[in-house]
Amino acid sequence: MENRINKVIKLSDNKLYYLLKQAVYNNDSYYTAVEVTDDMQALTEEFTLLHEINEDGKIFFAKVVEPKMIQMLLKYMKVPE
Amino acid sequence: MNIEEKLRQSNLLLKQLLLHTSPVAEDENKQNEEEIEAIDESIEKYEAEVEELKQKLANEDNYKRTKSDFELNERPLVEELIAESISAEREDIFKSNQLYRKQQEQQTKMLGVYNGEVSKLKDEIKNIEVRLNKDSIAKKRGIAKKLHLSDSEVVDLQLELNYKQELIQEGNQVIEICAEEIRRYGRLITENNARLKTLTEKEQRLSDLLFAKEKKAKSEIDKYKIRLDQDELSKKISGLKALKNRKEFLLYDPSEEIKKQIKQNEEILATLEKTTTKLDEETVIDEKWPKTIIYNKEDTKGPVEEKMSEEVQPTTTDFKPIDPAKSIIKAPEKAIVKEDDTPKELIEILDAPQELKKQKLSDKVKQAWTKWRDKAIATAVAAAITITAGMGLSKLVNDSDKEMPNVDITHQDNLPNLDENIDFTIKPEITPNTPSNDENKEDISQPEDFAPVEPITPEVEKPVVEETKQEAPKVEVTTPEIPEVEVETSEVKPQVPQEEVKPELPKEEDAEVKLEGIVNNSDIETTVLQTEGEFVDILLKNGEYVCVKYGDNGENVPSEITIKYIGTDMYIYSPIVNTKSL
Structure with missing residues (x-):
């Protein structure tokens, strides 16, 4: 359960996300993230909630889409500090 | 009151209204006709x-x-005549000027000839005068007899002299006349030029007037x-x-409208019943639930509703199990997952540049975040309502039916209820003052496994809570790694006999829970922790750790949790230990 706050992750779709907040629920990590420009110099306004999934040693990130999970995460994840 | 009930009640009221709709009086009807x-x-x-x-x-x-005769005939003629007149006058001026200039030239030539003649005559007179003068001097002095003229010669010369002087006089007169003629023609040309200028001005004015007439011409329509x-x-x-x-x-006729409305309501009711049937069939998909659900709807009948009993008849439907693969209704959670939301593999992890960290703290990003957060919550709430509405339509129908078995249609929902306590941890941000979480990774122990609580039946009056009550191990001060203790229980759902039901556990006093997070050394650094079922913020104020928790509106309210700091680890003591693990 690594702390990835303030890290920039690059995903297989070549998108870059800056991880603002991390939450752990049922031993799974969830992040509030904001998309970063390709040159990593600016934050966009595209925020999202990501769920870290570990499968056979590979790490995947999926967008959180379950309404209740979104509500729960956003209830406790405040403005970026 | 659900939708069907509302519609039925509406229909009852409409029928009552229909009964009270009085027909139009005969005389009034005649007047109307x-x-x-x-x-x-x-x-x-x-x-x-x-x-x-x-x-x-x-x-x-x-x-x-429609145009007048003046516009159609007179005016164009006048315009034409004026244009011709100007043209003729200009031609006349040009011709006369040409003539005057010709005359001037002739006069000038004549003036030149006479000037030449006069000059010649003057020379001849001068020669004659010299000859006579020589003769006169030679005679007076008696010298140069060859130069002496006879009297007749002197007379002849004198006559010639006079004649030439007369010729000069006449020539001068002619010269004066020519000069005067030249001047006169010059004046005439100047006058003509002035006339031409005036004429040109008039022509320009006329042209302007014609142009203005064209420009200001009214539309034909x-x-x-x-x-x-x-x-x-x-x-x-x-x-x-x-x-x-x-x-x-x-x-x-209001009665017609009322009848139409009643009919519409009845159609909606029929559609609703069909939809309910489909959704109820869907609930049968899960194997945990009975394969056959028997509906036995009996509506409460009012005085008017009894009349409608033929139209809205309680139905008894025997539903057979449906193959989930053939079901036309998708699971609501799956239905809202877009293709784009498929997991993406992590390629690389990079340290964020300082620029991004600065931007993160900017007001713009905070505002955008807040805006997005509000929107996302609203969307999530709307989606949750849609799912609940979709899945729970049959439940809505059944709520009024006390004899209907109370089926918890949300049994497929594995997500936590927001009102429940959640096993949930927010990680703190790593700062230079904060040790890496990897160091504490081992400290984050998994909840101790407990034997599963036996499911209870609704007949069980009191759950045997003593059996599930767990004592959290006390923290050893000298031991840095202390296993975290979480007591897992499940909410009791007595209405659902088929599901595993765990008894609700009483709250345990002063349980000790390990910290999953690091508190920064700044004056007020927030670290949100998971205690047993409660989210808290730890604030470092004036060297002391203070614990606060979130209220319903996100505000901080005092928490009963106490904090103990031991060496590099921090432990919190919470009076609440009843975690509802989902």
Whole structure:
């Protein structure tokens, strides 16, 4: 359960996300993230909630889409500090 | 009250209203009929007029202007005559100027000839005078007898001298006359030039007037008349509409409308029943639930509803199990997952540049975040409502039916209830003052496994809570790694006999829970922790750790949790230990 706050992750779709907040629920990590420009110099306004999934040693990130999970995460994840 | 009940009640009220709708009196009816006849006549007349106006307006030729005789004939003739007059006068001036210049040239030539003659005569006179003078001097002195002239020669010379002097005098007169003629023609040319200038000015004015006439020429179509007719048309259309409204009002029969509304309500009710049936069939998909659900709806009947009993008959439906693969209704959670939301593999993890960290703290990003967060929550709430509505339509129907088995249709929902306590941790941000979480990774122990609580039946009056009560191990001060203790229980759902039901556990006093997070050394650094079922913030204020928790609106409220800091680790003591693990 690594702390990835303030890290920039690059995903297989070549998108870059800056991880603002991390939450752990049922031993799974969830992040509030904001998309970063390709040159990593600016934050966009595209925020999202990501769920870290570990499968056979590979790490995947999926967008959180379950309404209740979104509500729960956003209830406790405040403005970026 | 669910939708069906509301519709039924609405229908009852409508039927009662229908019963109380009084028919129109006979004399009033006659009066109305007369008025309707008059209105029909007026409508017919208005419609004819409207049609006529529309046809007239459709063709612009109907609005072409008519021109007067002056505009058509006189004015162009006058313009033509003026133009010709100017042209003729200009030609005349040019011709006379040409003549004057010719005369001037002739006069100038003549002046030159006479000037030459006069000059020649003057020389000859001078020679004669010299000869006579020589003769006179030679005679007086008695010398140069060869130069002496005879008397006749002197007379001849004298006569020639006089004659030439007369010729000079005449020549000078002619010269004066020529000069005067030249001047006169010059004046005439100047006068002509002045006339030409005036004429040119007049011509320019005329040209300006003609141009202005072209420019300001009115459109051939009389738009003012069109506008008048358009106004008239709109007035007539309004009048027509008013007449039709009046007729409609006189013909309006509320009972028909009520009947129509009742019919519509009944159609909606029938559709709802069909939809409910489909959704109820869907609930059978899960194997945990009975394969056959028998509905036995009996509606409460009121005095009027009894009359409707033929229309809305309680139904008894025997549903067979449905193959989930053939089901036309998708699971709501799956339905909202977009293709784009598929997991993406992590390629690389990078340290964020300082620029991004600065931007993160900017007001712009905070505002955008807040805006997005509010929108996302609203969307999530709406989606949750849609799912609940979709899945729970049958439940809505069943709520009023006490005899219906109370099926928890949310059994497939594995997500936590927001009102429940959640095993949830927010990680703190790593700062230079904060040790890496990897160092504490081992400290984050998994909840101790407990034997599963036996499911209880609704007949069980009190759950045996003593068996599930767990004592959290006390923290060893000298041991840095202390296993975290979490007591897992499940909410009791006595209505659902088929599901594993765990008894609700009482709250344990002063349980010790390990910290999953690091508190920064700054004055007020927030670290949100998971205690047993409660989210808290730890604030470092004046060297002391203070614990606060979130209120319903996100505000901080005092927490009963106490904090103990031991060496590099921090432990919190919470009076609440009843975690509802989902």
